Amino acid sequence: MMQPAPELTRDIVLVGGGHAHALVLRKWGMALLPTARLTLINPGPTAPYSGMLPGHVAGHYPRAALEIDLVRLARFAGARLILGRATALDPEARAITVGDRRIHYDIASIDVGVTSEMPDLLGFAAHAVPAKPLEGLSRRWAAFLDAAEAGRAAPRAAVIGGGVAGLELAMAMAHALRARGCAAEVTVIEAAPELPAPGAAGRRLAAALARQGVTLRLGAPAAEVLEDGVRLASGETVPAAFVAGAAGARPQPWLAETGLPTEQGALRVGPDLRVEGRDDLFAAGDCAHLSHAPRPKAGVYAVRAAPVLHDNLRAAATGARLRPYRPQRDYLKLISLGEKSALAEKGGLAVESPLLWRLKDRIDRGFMEKLRDLPAMTPAPAPDAQEPAEPLCAGCGSKLAPAALAGATAGLPAPARADVLSVPGDDAAVLRVGEARQVLTTDHLRAFTEDPARLARIAALHAMGDIWAMGARPQAALATVILPRMRPALQRRTLEEILEAASDTLRAAGAELAGGHSTMGGETTLGFTVTGLLDGDPVTLAGARPGDALILTRPIGSGTLLAAEMRLKARGEEIATLLETMETPQGAAAERLRGAHAMTDVTGFGLAGHLMAICTASGVAAEIDPEALPLYPGALRLAEAGVRSTIWAENRAHAPVTGAEGARGALLHDPQTAGGFLAALPEAAAAHLLPELAQAGVPAHRIGRVTAGPPAIACRPGAAD
Incomplete structure (x- = not known):
């Protein structure tokens, strides 16, 4: 009998991706604490390693060499990553302000470094x-x-x-x-x-x-x-x-506004790295002042403090005894001299040599390698199988196979009610309510990010995709929320983040969150049932005509990137770009494409699968120019490396594409989450709309054309010309 997952009882929040927190994440991933939900808050998906900055400026290292990939580390540690800058902390409410959000904690640690900004210097x-x-x-x-x-x-x-x-x-x-x-x-x-x-x-x-x-x-x-x-x-x-x-260089100004004890703006901490007077708050790195053993600001102290910080965070969460941090009195200072030479100083003695630069280089590269060389995450063996099963993808990569779905729904009877209008092949239903017509759809997503607010925004936009694709305006939504087992206080925090983000996203699109349903389950899953209002006839899959141009409003490759991120193969900046795009509303694009002959949003069945749906409903064929396809950064590299989403093979079998070769051909079948619109519209209209969409901030691309013939798709170079 399968054992239920342990109940989450504590929120541990790491504010800042400094060196100490990066090492805490690595060590945490080696031995997870199942009852704690770990969160990292950082402005960006990477954090720079300061020890290599002079070498980078001198040209000895590329920018990527000194980037700590926090997305990858957070995945390894089972932590949720919230990309945003902390600007305030309320120690009494145990809340951290990030943009317009408040992230609550039971235990928190601050490692936000320092700033060299000089606001008092004119200009x-x-x-x-x-x-x-x-x-x-x-x-x-x-x-x-x-x-x-x-x-x-x-x-x-x-x-x-x-x-x-x-x-x-x-x-x-x-x-x-x-x-x-x-x-x-x-x-x-x-x-x-x-x-x-x-x-x-x-x-x-x-x-x-x-x-x-x-x-x-x-x-x-x-x-x-x-x-x-x-x-x-x-x-x-x-x-x-x-x-x-x-x-x-001084600590972030907001630390002094917390009311916590500070020393020249840095949080005062005791031997166990807890902020003085607080049992629930720790600090490390340059933003912390070691009251028991004052030391100059240097990365070596943050690195040496990391194991103590890790152990004490776990101890605070479990009621164990905390241990002290005893920093060394002095350390070997290695100072870069521009060229590949360094000066070593300790205890008043100083030596200069190119060999010392090589020593510094080896130390710095070793530190970065430690944060990159993470132990392999071995999936659990599949039942009755010799080899471990690949992890099930999240988002639309976990949809049921298109053939299975089509076979199961084929036998459903046509609507018997006159006010339920049948639109074959479309994901949304059209209802007649008096003189008005309403579009109704539902969709849900397995969590692909542990940030519940971000997941809520993307899931709401994803669900509204069908409304927009049919030419309707979003009206109202009901939420379905499934959360893993957690104590009531964590349930409330999580639900508040989800519902606030969802409500704001829906309201910005002209809709209202009207209610919903919640339950506990094995993992976080979030969905919305959405209604929309039609002003005229719906835009359906049927209606594409030979000679129409095919327009795609968003890159493809999200399924490959999400699958790679689960396997620690994607780069943090690639995932950050993907998530930022996925949470961008598409109402402006839909408004301009209402005159399309046929349109759909590209989701779980991939670009080829959704184009085949248009071809089948319209009785036409299509040609795609693979070189014209817009791709997410990193998607082509990962596809070339053989990364595939769970549903990819079924998608390819269901909608084969003649001439589809290599990584670009593979990406035609990649399942998309919150994908763009695929529209068939007259050539002249496309020529007019593309610059208009670009001006509206929609990077639409002409990727091919509709041709005469039985439903089929072929890759043809120049088909987008």
Whole structure:
């Protein structure tokens, strides 16, 4: 007898994807705590590893080399990932504000790093970029390098702040500009009269700056950042086309507004890493101040604190005893010198050598490899099978086989009621209510994201797809919510997130959430029954004519990406792009396509399956240009690697495509969740609509044409011309 899943009793929330939290996620995934729901909140799908930033700026590492993939780590740890920036925390309500949402917790940990923004320096926000967070610096530096190499920008850069981080950055910039053939002019602007690095380390750093051609301006406070440089307090201007701020890195300002004890903006924590006075709140990394053992801000302390933080989070959730974190007094500092050489300093001794850069490189790459080389997730063996079964896909990848569905529904009688209008092949029913006509549909999704609000938005938009595709306007919806076993407090939190997000999404489309039904089950599943109102005749599958252009309003490949994400094979940025697209409303596209001869939304049966439905209902054939197909980022690479969704083989068998070859041919059968509209419309109308759709923010593509003949689909290069 199958054992029921344990009841979820605690919400543990990690705020920020810093080094400590990344390592906590990895360790958590090695031994899950079944009664805890783990959540990670972070602005983006990746987090940069700061130790490799100077090497990246110098050109030694590509951007991807220092990205910690939080989507992959969250999947490995069984955690839900909420992509958004935390802006407030209410310790009494145990709630974290993320955008317009409040995420409640029983236990939370803060690891949001620091910022180098300088809001008090005139002109900084308009003309400079902070060194931390790293995302903005990396992007803008790459653009500046390209501009300097092409002669569109003067190869002059300035770094405000002469600490070790600022010096590393300046030397990296000088090296990168010279490597591009530019006559680099890099200046470090420091308010203090001398370098903060003392003794031998300071002397060696000064010599390294001179070798790299970096000008050091000591005792020169910055007064204003201009469009073409930095004005000093003395009135002198340092010319610069690129300005970075590396002075006075400080914790996120909202931490000081929580009412929690802070030290210069950082949360004060005790030996067990709990915030002073709180049993339910931890902090680590640069945003934490170790009251029992103050240390300078350095990534090494966050890395060493991670195992203690992991153990203490589990202990707080289970009632076990917490253990203390005892940081080392000093550590080996390895400082990049622009080129592939490094300075090592510890205990007042300093040594410089290219061999030390190789040591630093090995340490940094080892840290990143630890977060990438995750143990394989072995699926459970299938009943009566020797090999483990592939995990069942979520979203529309788990739909029943199209042949089975078609066979089961073929024997249903035609409607006997005069007010129930039969529309063969369409997913929505058309009802006559007095003088009005109403469209009725239902759809549900197995959870493919552990963020309940995001799932609710996508599921609501997915369900409205059939309403929009038939030319109707959404009217009302009923929700069906299935949640895994969890205590009532977690049920309420989850339901509130789902219903608020669903209501907002439906209301934005002109509909109302009117009620629904909920139950517990083996996994989260969310669906909506939606009604819509028709102003005229419905747009159905029947009506496509030879010569019509085929228009697709959204990329394909979501099934492949979701299947890959479950197997830890997708990239975090690819999944973030996919989810952002899936939760984009399609009402504007539907409004402009109401005059189509035939239309459907592309969902579980894939592009080929839904096009075949149009061909069958209309008595026509179709040609597709595989090179014209819009694809989600990463879909082609993953399809080439053999990633397939659960229903893919059945989709291909049900709607074969002549000439479909390779990965693009495979993606024709990929099941889509919240897919775009596939419309057949006159050639002249298509030529007019495509630019209009683009102007409305809908990246529609002409992917082929309708042809005369029995229902069939063929791949033909140039069919979209």
